Amino acid sequence: MERYWNQEIECMSREDMKKLQDERLVAQVKHVWDNVPYYRQKMEEKGVTPDDIRSTDDLYKLPFLSKADLRDCYPYGLLAKPLSECVRIQSTSGTTGKRVVAFYTQHDIDLWEECCARAITAVGGTKDDVCQVCYGYGLFTGGPGLNGGSHKVGCLTLPMSSGNTERQIQFMMDLKSTILCCTPSYAAYIGEAFKEMGYKPEDNCLKAGIFGAEPWTEEMRKEIEKSLGIKAYDIYGLTETSGPGVAFECSEQNGMHINEDNFIAEIIDPDTGEVLPEGEKGELVFTSITKEAFPLLRYRTRDICVLSRKKCSCGRTLVKMAKPMGRSDDMLIIRGVNVFPSQIETVLIAQGYPPNYQIEIDRVNNTDTFDIYVEMTAEQFSDTVKDVQKKEAELVGAIKTILGINPKVHLVSPKTIARSEGKAVRVIDKRKLV
Amino acid sequence: MASEIRQLSVFIENKPGRLSKVLKLIGESGIDIKALNIADTNDFGILRLILSDVDKAASLLKEKEYAVTITNVIAADVENTPGGLAGALSVLDTQGVSVEYMYASLSGTGEAAHVVIRVDDNEKASEALTSKGYKLIGDADIK
Incomplete structure (x- = not known):
């Protein structure tokens, strides 16, 4: 039987959901207009005032926000609440130059954790479950998000953070974990280590896994499911909107339901910015309609995907997003970390190397390899x-400082x-993810 | 005063044909190779050369976009008998001179081998070796 954390919302009729979104959007636009001078100015430049936004049908009139805006506004420029009312920050892995810092009030944290609670419930989680969270804890949203969701559901929570795989497996066996939360590549790695330690898939008590923060394929899903004897579910989110739980997979395992009571999703043409009809492929854009401290309106995720309102057998009416099938910019996701080739270029120049380089990415044993030729x-x-x-080690160190992950640097003649005459091929991505 | 020899080093990617290409360039320009050594890693190698005309070879290779560098090394005559080289090295050891690498030249006098030594302190190494009776040699001595 399908379980819901918040059935009223998750199965709400489209009509009622739109009404709820309309109300929340109107209030949110006013909140941003009153409290975020940066966005207000953007609206003024477009000749839009809060009076023009009467429902979600008017959403298209609002200006977009992009990663560049977030950088320009670092750290407080998009903050809509006094710091005295904020209780937390989370941060991205430090993308182009400056990190993105997102702020949360207690209310924001509660809503975020509810989103994660919905995701955990959708994979069958209840208060009787043991939820092992091996996403990183700290600035990264993965650990704190699922940890909070697990608490809300009432699972016994194992705040493992990532790494120390043998200990992960030890706890998994000794404390009889039933739900595993981590990146898909780490899940695959745990699966391999589990086998190497002499266990069979049926030896553990796991029933489900919630895996996100990086792209993964159906093949990988099958492999993880087989190696650990579980059902593997996808989860989507980004620090800019809250973290994991913006969208989550249900028993159908073919797309993620977006928590539409908190986020309005649009698909736009990445070149023209025009809103595309349902079912068309384009860039995913989110508007946070409940966040207080860091309410981004029309934030361009750069993820290319498709939305669908086809009836889902799980009973949820929340719109579904397909797995993102690429990026509309040159951002790479390597080992779950956002990487822009330009960041590497900056390091090379600073270290006295010519800005001619090639990045080669592959996936070997379900882990991304990351080679840079300089x-x-x-x-x-x-x-x-x-x-x-x-010299090579210095380059590796400088790149690690910026990206947070270790590349392998090869010096070439x-x-x-x-x-680069025209378009240089800077990136060779050999991973077959789509 | 240390008698130093100028050594040319060339960065070579560890790929088939790279080494012969460099050697061919040098040969075609009439420069004689008196001693050579290659250090190799998985990715790259460093070719070190003692040449009849270092500057000419350096500018030639630079023109062809090679990364090159000239380093001052020392060379000594070492007795061509068992333990001869060990004796010279122990002199350096005693003086706390550390050897980065070393190699022998392609020619010698029969009784003595010419050994090129790259140390962290040429001055100190030269003093130590000459004080123990070793003969340091210059560019012209290596044929």
Whole structure:
């Protein structure tokens, strides 16, 4: 039998949901207009005032927000509540240059945790479950989000954070975890380690896994399901809107229901900004209609995907989004971390290398490999292997500082990487994710 | 005063054909290779050369977009008998000079081998070796 955390909302008629969204949007636009001078100015430039927004039908009139706006406004420029009313920040993995810092009031945290509680309930979670959260805890939203959702549902929560796989498996076995939450690549890794330790899939008590924060394929889903003997579900979210739980998968396992009482989703043409009809592929845009502290209106996610209102067998009426099938910018997601090639370029220049490089990404044993080829220069070159390897290590360190993940750096001969005349091929992504 | 030798180093990617290409360039321009050594890693190698005309080779390779560097190294005559090289190295050890790498030249005098040594302190190494009776040699001595 399908379980809901908040049946009234999750199964609300389209009509009632639209009414709820209309009311919340109108109030939210006024809240932003009154409290966020940056966005107000954007509205004024477009000649829009709160009076023009009477329902969700008027949403298209509002200006977009992008990652660049968030950078420009760092850290407080989009804050809509006094800091004294905020209780938490979370942050992105530090994308192009500056990190994005999102603020939360207690109310925001409660709503976010409810979204995660819905996701956990949708995979069959109840207060009788043992929920092992091995997303990273800290600034990253993964750990705190699922941790909060698990508390709300009343699961016994294991706040493991990521890493130390043997200990993860030990706890999983000793405390009889029933739900596993982590990135899909880590789930696959746990599955392998589990087997290596001599266990069979049926040896654990797990029944479901909630895996998100990076793109993954149906093949990977099957592999994880087989290796751990579970059902694997997707979850979607981004720090800018709250974190995981913006959308979650149900028993159908073919798309994620968006928590529409909190987020209005639109699909737009990434080039023209025009709103596309349901079923068409385009860039996903979110408007937060309940967030108090950091209420982003029409935030462009850069994720390319499709929305569907086809009737779902789980009984939920919330619109469904397909797995994102790519990005409308050059952002890469490597090991769950957002990476812009331009960040690497910045590091190279700062370290005295030419901005000619090639990034090669692949997925080996369900883990992303991340190789960067960089041209050696006469200035950086020395006659000892030790010094050249030190240069490589310095580059790795500088890139790790910016991205938070370790690349493998290979120095190659000068002028051997193609120059950018027109469009240089900077990225070779060998992962077959779509 | 240390008698130093100028060594040319070339960055070479660890790919088939890269080394021979460099050696061919040098050969075609009439530059003689007196001693050479290659250090290799998974990704790259460093070719070190003692040449009849270092500057010419350096500018030639730079023109062809190679990363090159010139380093001052020392060279000594080491007795061509078992334990000869070990003796020279223990002199450096005793003086606290650390050796980055070393290699022998392609030619020698028969009784002595020419050994090129890259150390962290040329001055100190030269003093130590000469004080123990080793003969340091210059560019012209290596044929």
